[in-house]
Amino acid sequence: MPIKAKMAIEIPEKMLAAQVVEFKKPYKIAELPTPGKNLDENDMLVKVAVGSLCHTDGMVTDGLMGTKLPCIASHEGSGTVVKVGSAISEFKPGDRVLCSLTYHRCRACADCLGPEGDQQYCANVGGYLGVTVDGSFAEYEVVDGRECCHLPDNVSFQSAAPLACAGITVWGGLVRAGLKSGESVAIVGGGGGLGHLGVQFAKALGLRVIDIDARDEGLALAKECGADTIRDARKSKEKVVEEVKKVTGGQGADATLNVSDHESAAATRAAVTKMHSILVQIAQPPNVSVPFAELVFRDIRIHGSLTSSRGECKKMLEVVSKNNIKVKTNTFKGIKEVPKAVELAHSGKMQGKPVVLIDEEAIENEKKSGLKMV
Template sequence: MVQKGVMGTSLPCTGSHEGAGTVVAIGSSVTSFAPGDRVMAGIIYHPCGTCADCLGPENYRQYCQFSGGYCGVSTHGFFAEYARIDASQAARIPDSVSFETAAPLACAGCTIYRGLVLSAVQQGEWLAITGSGGGLGHLGVRFAKALGINVIGIDARDQGLELTTLGGADVTVDARRGLEDVVDKVHRVTNGQGVKITLNVSDADSAMATSCAITQMHGTVIQIAQPSLVSIPFQELVFRDIRVRGSLIASPEEARSMLEVVAKHGISVRTNVFEGLGDLERLVELAESGKMMGKGIIVLDRAQIGVGKESGKWV
């Protein structure tokens, strides 16, 4: 979206809105971090601190419209050897969590985790994820299973279906078999009712209609994917009273909570590792091919990762 101008980005701008690394210097007012700390970066740089969202509920702060920008979107990001981040938005990486896992969590993890928080689905209840085998979806499956939630994963790619199953989904459904088959499989495990909550992380044209169809009457679909248009059959909204709400990235506290869950349950991200900025083009090509399983990452300093693994401090 940045490349296509959708975000209104002024060029030149260093890309990547997901980053993790080691603090090398701090500002004069920073007290929460010190050089040498391992951190996961937040996307927002300098939220204003005075608007209704900044002053409102903690989980609205990421909606600040008057910030200094979004790293990798409207201000410089993390395809660089050094990056400037906002301490108020950063999260300390637990010792047991690797840089390779933390970096993709900075957006993909935070985004799907907030969807789970909003869903309020409880242990033992059913949750559906449309697009469950993608970069966000496979993390949603793993997070939900770690929290004791029953998961129905829906995808339309062989790689996505495989990753959904590997992530521990209780039911994996191939959307290519048609809407009727998808609804039937969901109803079989939900007493013919459908799920109370569906998270939609697929930007396929039919994904929202599918998400609504598998959600029980008066239930909620949380839209996380960002296609140009979200198409919903009027019958779902009017006749079945399906509620729809959107969700952005997690707030700083939600991001820190997510990392605690990751550390506690040993959750890792399926990654496709590329070495150095010279491999950036290859990463983009794989991401756009539709064949990538999980997330792509660029390792800028292999020595940092190697030292950590050799010490046994993280895996």
């Protein structure tokens, strides 16, 4: 049976949150006024159940994303709707939602007016949660109700939060690769936070998956998630290419996804890609460097991919629900443990994603629902 949240939630005057108050400094844990007293007609107030840490959060704290300070961190959140704006009809208090990081797109530019499945960017977006407006490392957050998605009953808050960015980002990369069931995809960094989701998504879509990773933890996680072949990127590029060709009939992968920001990753990915095929760049290193011989002589196309649309997000959630896709999480309890999550993320030893459990009552209600949660 569907999970029922309490319909009447008393919204406190104050809440706990983790803020970026100074670049290149740790988050500040602070008590702040609860937002949402005067909601825009298209907004919702969400009681955050789980907030997740993403690679981009580090770029925010480094001052690389144009963030105006102070700003509540995290753009990966899931929770329960407690209040809706007057123009929102799709959601009601008590609904479980995945919080979209996109806030107030202009809905007038060419991207916004295209088919819903193509609406991944906006020329005049109002902001991005946890990047340019307050995000999910808080007990409550304001989101754009036109951008969020209902959670399937069997998808837990804990699994859902990382899907708000990591999940939809790697899903968008697979969409742009344009592969058919039975074809092969090489994922460089397939044992990381994005990559282990990409491995499972690809398998659910009927693809053969080759993981190329440079960490023992990453290789182990990719294998655990169902990768058909794992290859160690710490070997020479020539050896990795030789090994990939062995498992692809001498051709190379039908497409590759790069979710590693190592300086050599893009070059390796181009080299293992089949001639005339596509290389999807998802990772965000300072520079993407590919030898011209790989690019020109082998006719490799590079497609940059940032995220994806609400329409694709709905499809992703359906695949997660139907295929019992697991998000590898490292859990921390409460806003005050956000610094510990950051420490683990920077350790180099982490498998999967660090998540902060914020609304423990909502999480307990999931456990009591009797549903087998993913």
